[in-house]
Amino acid sequence: MNGTDDACFPLLETRSVTRVFGKGNGKVYALRGATLSVGQGRLIALKGRSGSGKTTLLNIMAALDSPTEGTVFYSGRDGSEMTEQQKNEMRKSEIGLIFQSFALVPYMTAYENVEFGLRIAGIPTPERKKLAEQALSFVGLAGRMHHMPSELSGGEQQRTAIARAIAHKPKLILADEPTAELDSRMGKQVMQVFRELIRTEGITIVMSTHDPHIMELVDDVYALEDGQIGSESIKEA
Numbered sequence: 001m002n003g004t005d006d007a008c009f010p011l012l013e014t015r016s017v018t019r020v021f022g023k024g025n026g027k028v029y030a031l032r033g034a035t036l037s038v039g040q041g042r043l044i045a046l047k048g049r050s051g052s053g054k055t056t057l058l059n060i061m062a063a064l065d066s067p068t069e070g071t072v073f074y075s076g077r078d079g080s081e082m083t084e085q086q087k088n089e090m091r092k093s094e095i096g097l098i099f100q101s102f103a104l105v106p107y108m109t110a111y112e113n114v115e116f117g118l119r120i121a122g123i124p125t126p127e128r129k130k131l132a133e134q135a136l137s138f139v140g141l142a143g144r145m146h147h148m149p150s151e152l153s154g155g156e157q158q159r160t161a162i163a164r165a166i167a168h169k170p171k172l173i174l175a176d177e178p179t180a181e182l183d184s185r186m187g188k189q190v191m192q193v194f195r196e197l198i199r200t201e202g203i204t205i206v207m208s209t210h211d212p213h214i215m216e217l218v219d220d221v222y223a224l225e226d227g228q229i230g231s232e233s234i235k236e237a
């Protein structure tokens with residue numbers, strides 16, 4: 001995009017990111033100088049008590065929100081120097097978002113949900129069918145793709161949401177408590193899909209979680225405390 005060699009930079013870097021909500025006596029410091037470097041192909045978990053700033057940080061990483069102070073770099077590109085349109089384009093082409101509550105359109109089938117996501121991302125009609133089917137097959141839903149969300153289990157609904165997030169082949173997945181609504185077996189299935197995405201597509205994943213069993217399945221765990229990031233455990237790259 002800017003002629004620099006992406007390989008020289010971490011995929012994503014937050015540098016001294018502070019986010020303050022409200023004003024005066026009502027000020028809330030959701031983040032206070034959060035610094036984190038995310039290398040390509042890693043599966044990273046953010047942990048922290050409720051209200052520790054995990055969602056705020058993920059929203060800032062997704063360029064859905066901006067830091068009050070500090071900077072986010074996307075493959076070396078300074079987010080504060082990007083226009084809203086550039087951020088929108090980057091989000092549509094490079095980032096996939098997954099939410100705790102799946103956020104599927106209830107009156108569309110799994111296939112239609114994924115296809116609709118591709119339409120919003122601006123993918124031309126002829127490519128959408130192939131990409132949607134590929135993504136749904138990848139998450140193991142080839143045989144269930146024409147069912148409505150209400151006819152799918154929680155794990156299948158979250159796998160549909162993953163298919164929607166990966167169908168446009170993003171570099172980075174940001175997932176806010178993606179396993180929180182699932183039982184442990186379905187949570188593990190989601191983690192297997194994440195692992196497979198990293199192995200076969202080289203995708204990078206940052207997710208938040210409260211679940212210690214899920215933390216055992218990731219590469220790095222970072223704890224958010226007092227709006228800052230401490231390293232909990234980092235495995236060899």
Ligand SMILES: Nc1ncnc2c1ncn2[C@@H]1O[C@H](COP(=O)(O)OP(=O)(O)OP(=O)(O)O)[C@@H](O)[C@H]1O
Nearest residue numbers: 021022028030048049050051052053054055056057
């Ligand atoms: N739009 C907002 N306006 C005011 N305060 C906010 C806003 N968004 C978040 N906060 C506050 O910022 C802090 C961090 O919230 P955040 O949602 O990032 O935490 P979290 O770690 O994701 O929590 P949980 O695990 O409960 O989802 C909280 O004190 C929250 O009340």
